[in-house]
Amino acid sequence: MNLENNQSLTSAEITQLWVIYMQDSAVTCQLQYFSAITNDEDITQLVQHGLNLAQSHITKITEIFNQEQYPIPYGFNTDEDVNISAPRLYSDSFSLYYLQQGAIISMQAHSVSLGLAGREDVYHFFSECLMEQITFLKMINDVLQSKGLYTTYPTLPKPEKYDFVKNQSFLTGYFGERRPLAGTEINNLFGNYFRNALGSAALIGFSQVAKNTDVRKYLVRGKEIAQKHCEIFGSMLHEDDIPAPAKMEDLVTDSTTYTFSDKLMMFYSTELIALGVGFYGTSMAMSPRRDIGVTYNRLLNEILKYAEDGANILIKHGWMEEPPRALDRDELAKKKG
Structure with missing residues (x-):
């Protein structure tokens, strides 16, 4: 990634990068555990792919923050937040559904982030993340379908022709x-x-x-x-x-x-x-x-x-890490006084 850019990060760019860092550091812990307990080879490969994506995002965001001299979030880590040797807590099917929903949610989040990014390197990063999740979701859905686990939305009857709403009863429900x-x-x-x-x-x-x-x-x-x-x-x-x-x-x-x-x-x-x-x-x-x-x-x-x-x-319990925020001007004034 080319990080040569004199334009400062905006509040939107910093916040979205910070949120992704926090989420992917948590995902890294969870997927490392899933990787250890999953038996199905197809699902194991998907878990590892998701883990690789999360870790690559953390590396790239760290590069951007270091260039900006912006503090790296503490986040989560394997030593403190997960016991990889723990017995199985969830089935392989749960891991697969978890990956599917995670990919869908990440795809939506990266799409929003992309719309907020103006700086070239940040725009490229969010664009790359979005394309990764689109590809990853297809991989997950293919495995779900091959194992008969894909949840299909209901079907609707096919109308004979188009129609219009006739009265206000369309809105009522009580x-x-x-x-x-x-x-x-x-x-x-x-x-x-x-x-x-x-x-x-x-x-x-x-x-x-x-x-x-x-x-x-x-x-x-x-x-x-x-x-x-x-x-x-x-x-x-x-x-x-x-x-x-x-x-x-x-x-x-x-x-x-x-x-x-x-x-x-x-x-x-x-x-x-x-x-x-x-x-x-x-x-x-x-x-x-x-x-x-x-x-x-x-x-x-x-x-x-x-x-x-x-x-x-x-x-x-001191577990809430403070997100990026505006300066407290009143607090600065008190310090000077």
């Missing part, structure tokens, strides 16, 4: 007969169910190996929230005889041996919440039926409260 779900509503309900099912499985495993009592209770609470949201999304789909994705609790073993640090698991939990907020907000905006929008709003408030409680635990 009184009278509710119209069937629109395609966008189905996609979001199905996708949010799947992500909550995977998140619930992840939190079950985390709660089994957590050391701190506050962390364990928090993770159990998160599992219960995710499972409740699955029930809500599933019931909406079932009203129109649309199948929901399968639950994933059976992808977790009964291991209680220390596997991940409480700090790493809390980081992942808060990341899941942040992603949920984004997906729910988008789903609410894309759901014309009022009852669905109100439901998303209610669920959003629940996970926002959960997020705040998680932030308090991170701060309490």
